Amino acid sequence: MIAGPKLTLPDDDRDHIQRSIDAPIALLEYGDYECPACGQTHPIVKAIQQQFGDDLCFAFRNFPLTNVHPHAEHAAEAAEAAGNQGNFWGMHDLLFENQDALQDEALAEYAAALGLDHIRLIREVLSGAYAGRVREDFKSGVRAGVNGTPTFFINGQRYDGARSLEPLLAAMKQRSGHYVIL
């Protein structure tokens, strides 16, 4: 169960994070692999990460709307299963880059393409091995005030502005306090 400040800040005990948890800026995304808005934001997150480099810790939590996005749950579980084999982020990127092909067969293909044990991965997805973990992400999101996807938290504060590069960068610079970048 995620609680307290960890609802809106990356938690390196459980989350998938990129770069150091001690980085001065923390960006946490609650997202859904089948959500078109999340797909559109994916390259923007990449651009942000490029700009901030080691100064940014990025974490992703699952927030699948499974009734409107029928493949979102398995996609989320596939990313977790890939994480268990050491490549969460590889799968994460492939899922967002291939949002129109997220059926189970495709998930297995992506696992194979990443050099993972795709038989094991798809078996774990079909048996719901990571369903509890995905639900935990989802519930923490609801508690944190996530009301749709993608929702971003910058240093623990929800970002409600436009989901394009410039406004996000500006908010991140502002919220990172006296820390000046670029």
Next chain:
Amino acid sequence: MITETRYQDMYSKSRRAALAPGTDAPDFTLRSTPDQWLTLSEFRGEPVVLAFYPADWSPVCGDQMALYNEMLKEFQDLGAELIGISVDGAWCHAAFARDRKLHFPLLADFEPKGAVARQYGVYREKDGVSERALFVIDDEGKIHWSYVSPLGVNPGANGILTALEDLQNKKKGKQDDCRTKTYAA
């Protein structure tokens, strides 16, 4: 041309406030499908979450009803029933619920338009739709918690969950009281 100012003149500026906690929730009967009706007091004995929203068919990813649809298990675990209400007609609701695969009733506050929203103090005369308003009603039919969100802002579900947990704790407390009394006697 009817301007914003003209609207202000046409309709009362004093918006009635949403019914406050402690108030008895006004009972109502509304269509839940083209041939079925639902009455609030049928739910007496269990908490009810009443979610007024402006209209069907808002964009999906940030949609309030889509979010609540994913939360049904959590609401059920807290013993609560969820009901959505808007001024859309029953056929519109049916199409919307089918498209979004919603698994809870949507009520049509359609004729007289917005009558129930008015009773709860959350009708927007100017826009002809209800506010985005939440009411958690306790098992005795009293409003326990209410919240009106800015129209364009999805209020999420955290407030509802907190209110329902609060109700559950209260109930537990009451049971504990009874037990203590029995022992004392």
